[in-house]
Amino acid sequence: MTKLKIAAAQIGGIQKDESREAVVARMLALMDEAHAQGVQFIAYPEMTLTTFFPRFYVEDRAEFDHWFETEMPNAATAPLFARAKAHGMGFTFGYCELTPEGLHYNTAILVSPEGEIRLTYRKTHLPGHAEYEPERSHQHLEKRYFLPGDTGFNVTKMQGVNMGLAICNDRRWPETWRVLGLQSVQLVAIGYNTPSQNNLSKDEGPARRIYHHELSMCAGAYQNSTWAIAVAKCGTEDGNHMIGGSVIVDPDGYVVARATGEGDELIVAEADFDRCAFGASTVFDFAAHRRIEHYGRITAQTGASQPE
Numbered sequence: 141m142t143k144l145k146i147a148a149a150q151i152g153g154i155q156k157d158e159s160r161e162a163v164v165a166r167m168l169a170l171m172d173e174a175h176a177q178g179v180q181f182i183a184y185p186e187m188t189l190t191t192f193f194p195r196f197y198v199e200d201r202a203e204f205d206h207w208f209e210t211e212m213p214n215a216a217t218a219p220l221f222a223r224a225k226a227h228g229m230g231f232t233f234g235y236c237e238l239t240p241e242g243l244h245y246n247t248a249i250l251v252s253p254e255g256e257i258r259l260t261y262r263k264t265h266l267p268g269h270a271e272y273e274p275e276r277s278h279q280h281l282e283k284r285y286f287l288p289g290d291t292g293f294n295v296t297k298m299q300g301v302n303m304g305l306a307i308c309n310d311r312r313w314p315e316t317w318r319v320l321g322l323q324s325v326q327l328v329a330i331g332y333n334t335p336s337q338n339n340l341s342k343d344e345g346p347a348r349r350i351y352h353h354e355l356s357m358c359a360g361a362y363q364n365s366t367w368a369i370a371v372a373k374c375g376t377e378d379g380n381h382m383i384g385g386s387v388i389v390d391p392d393g394y395v396v397a398r399a400t401g402e403g404d405e406l407i408v409a410e411a412d413f414d415r416c417a418f419g420a421s422t423v424f425d426f427a428a429h430r431r432i433e434h435y436g437r438i439t440a441q442t443g444a445s446q447p448e
């Protein structure tokens with residue numbers, strides 16, 4: 141029987157001039173609160189350490205290299221690794237990674253209670269655009285500042301649980317979930333920064349954004365018989381608003397914990413991972429029911445074709 145107390149550590153807005161050390165202090169406060177509640181695994185958002193700078197345009201992208209980490213752990217994040225180890229807690233958080241080869245990724249890591257980095261995941265589905273586009277209500281320049289991830293979606297057993305990672309926009313893509321599901325994932329942790337307004341449509345505001353976010357999380361968890369955590373960086377950041385709505389979802393696709401505010405906030409659930417087995421051995425018994433002879437288009441084409 142594998143049970144873990146799991147948590148999402150939602151983080152309120154981080155302003156441009158806030159230091160990494162100040163952010164880590166906020167992360168530590170939530171980690172300590174989690175420990176006091178007996179939490180064994182905690183998830184932090186996408187790009188936890190900095191403001192969501194892809195909303196800003198710079199012609200020379202090197203000017204933004206200061207938002208990236210060149211090593212992990214580093215001086216600013218070492219206290220997080222040390223505190224988690226002292227608490228015997230596994231954790232995940234997202235940050236911007238600049239590799240020794242000079243490559244830029246939107247990255248998340250999974251760290252064991254012993255302080256070992258067990259998974260590095262680099263965001264696959266980068267939303268937005270690469271050039272300044274004045275018709276948008278705000279910029280979303282992830283395609284300018286990051287390369288599409290080269291890791292793919294991987295699962296590792298940690299704390300007795302099959303764990304996998306994805307980042308923000310990945311949660312909207314069933315391909316993400318199914319590749320993890322095909323590795324018997326039991327817990328998917330996803331951090332996000334979701335602007336509360338679609339920058340090309342006035343009709344898609346915060347209520348619809350929350351709806352699509354939960355719809356994606358609940359469907360992904362249910363269809364792959366997995367627990368899932370979605371954790372926001374949210375509220376107002378440099379004058380821009382992002383949705384909160386962090387959730388923990390069970391393998392039946394039900395939300396079992398939900399953040400109520402838009403600031404630093406901890407939500408907790410007792411996760412029984414034996415519950416993943418029922419869906420995975422019945423409706424979603426992949427070996428029994430999948431028909432891969434009909435799925436070729438999924439990997440053979442990107443855009444939709446028209447019927448002849």
Ligand code: CDV
Pocket residue numbers: 186267268280307308309310312332333334335
């Ligand atoms: N950081 C993100 O990936 N944000 C996207 C927005 C642009 C829609 C998201 O899917 O939430």
